[in-house]
Amino acid sequence: MLRHFTAQEVEAGLDYPSLIDALDAAFRRAGEPMPVRQTYDVGTADTPGHLLTMPAWDRGATLGVKLVSVFPRNAERGLGAVSSLYVLLDGRTGQPTALVDGEALTNRRTAAxxxxxxxxxxxxxxxxxxVVGTGHVAHYLPEAHRAVRPIEKVLVWGRSAERAAALAGRLREQGFAAAPVADLPAALAEADIVSCATTAQAPLVHGRDLRDGTHLDLVGAFTPRMxxxxxxxxxxxxxxVDTRAGALAEAGDLLQPIAAGVWSADRVCGDLHDLAAGTCGGRRTDDEITLFKSVGTALEDLTAAALLAGAGDPGARRRDDAAPLIRIATAG
Structure with a gap:
């Protein structure tokens, strides 16, 4: 039976501890390479538009694809520019098993x-x-980070003081000691973890302002120009990085210093597969600075959708067994 999961059902069905563990298991396992994200121009001279597809599969178990449309002029119609839907199928029969709200799925798996x-x-x-940024993903990051670390205090910086205050208020309702901040360098000097979720074209976080021991989480910028x-x-x-292929194709935070000749791709210490499988070490000392750059991968979408669809199913595989056996498809 084909099931439809609304945004509210995605929120209720994907608790962070379970989703994080499922992603850990999925990245730990190795498998065949997946195709990278494909982008198609589907617009007209008057209405520009793009269709993006992000497929992934676990042979004999499950497969899926995220469909994303980007129509920049939708604001003129009172609509959002980006829409998305995830289609999950049975890996044995190819029959569709679930339709999932794509935005909610993306937000939750990105934070996880x-x-x-x-x-x-x-x-x-x-x-x-x-938290640097006040957009959709920024709302999800504190709760996700709290699932793995004893986060008590959340500082929120945004270009709009009003939106930063609103996000801080929402986080206080979730039990955080949250407050908006206007002085970003001062906030950087106080933070243990810095999580950025913006569409910035120029740097917001400067290395001179980071204190020793900080973990820098870069979620937002997803093109070479950002x-x-x-x-x-x-x-x-x-x-x-989340995946080498994706980050070294799309992450301006890394591609721009490479182009400037001040940094090189071989200095990437590892990706999520390496970390989960234990083939590279993570943090070594309390005073080193670590940086994680993500651009997204279809593995995360498939893992989250499969976990969601299997919730409450007595016949569903155990979490570690349910993690898709795939290598990685780049996706946003």
């Missing part, structure tokens, strides 16, 4: 992937989180 990286890279006693931190931050940090 950041928390998974934090499990390996942030200091275990991290209690203060700085970046959230400067070269100095990259140079000061041990750098990890």
């Amino acid at each position: 992937a950041s928390a998974l990286a934090s499990r390996y890279l942030s200091r275990p006693a991290s209690r203060t989180l700085l 970046r959230e931190c400067d070269d100095a931050a990259v140079l000061r940090a041990r750098v990890f």
Whole structure:
């Protein structure tokens, strides 16, 4: 039977501890490479538009694809520019089994992937989180990070003081000691973990402002022209990524210092597969700076959708067994 999961059902059905553990198991396992994200121009001269597809599969178990449309002029119609839907299918028959709200799924799995990286890279006693940005993903990050670290205090910085205050208020309702901040360098000096979720075209976080021991989580910038931190931050940090293929194709935070000749791709210490499988070490000392750059992967979508659809099913496989056996498809 085909099931439809609304945004509210995604929120209720994917608790962070379970999702983070499922992602950990999925990244730990190795498998065949998946195709990278495909983008198609589907617009007209008057209405530009793009269709993006992100497929992934676990042979004999499950497969799925996220469909994303980007129509920049939708604001003129009172609609959002980005819409998405996830289609989950049975890996044995190819029959559709679930339709999942794509935005909710993406937001939740993105935050969970950041928390998974934090499990390996942030200091275990991290209690203060700085969120840079006030968009959709920013709302999810504190709760996800709290699933792996004893986060008590959340500082919120945004270009709009009003939106930063609103997000801080919402986080207080979730039990955080949250407050908006206007002085970003001062907040950076206080934070144990810095999580950025913006569409910045120029650096917001500067390496000179990071204190020793900080974990820097870069979620937002997802094209070569975008970046959230400067070269100095990259140079000061041990750098990890969600996937090498995705990050080294799309992450401006890394591609721009590479182009400038001040950093090189071989300085990536590892990806989420390496961390989960134990083939590379995570944080080594309390005073080193770590940096995690994500651009998204279809593995995360498939893992989250399969976990969601299997929730409450007595015949569903155990969490570790349910993790898709796939290598990685780049996706946003």
